[in-house]
Amino acid sequence: MAKQGSCDCCSPSAAETAVPSDDEAVCYCPVNGVIETISKKYALQIISLLGAHGPMRYGGLEDRLEVTSSSLLSARLDELTEEGLIERRSFDEIPPRVEYSLTPRGRELEMRIQPLLEWAADEE
Incomplete structure (x- = not known):
């Protein structure tokens, strides 16, 4: 159909x-919109990391991604949050603590891109 x-x-x-x-x-x-979102630097990796490891703090993401630009990582996290793919959760603690995790929509996307990532790995 x-x-x-x-x-x-x-x-x-x-x-x-x-x-x-x-x-x-x-x-x-x-x-097209999905491709535009996940093709931006760090976006696919952020989604994959949060899918594999669950909630992560900014520093953990920064370390795993070997980030060269903190402002770019922050911008990407904001964009993915605005898209409804990840959730930013702040805790009322001192020092402040913030964690990022996949939303149900983000988890669905992560599950759907896994076969593509597996295929790409096989092609290398």
Whole structure:
């Protein structure tokens, strides 16, 4: 069954010209936002680390990723939080403590990208 989005790429006329032998086209446009998000520096690694290790503090992520730019890591964590993929939890302690963990949506994404990562590892 064809999956049609709100874009013109999946309209019946576009599908007929794009794939003449196939009467149903699949719209890949919804994946564009996901690809844009996970292709940013550290994003995929952050999701994978949190999936493998559970909640982590900023310093733990920074050490594991061998970060060259703390501001870039902070920005990426903020973006992934805004996207609803990770959760930032602060504890009312002295000194302050903050942990990052996957949201249910982030865990689902992490589970779906694992086969891709396994395939990529096999291709090396």
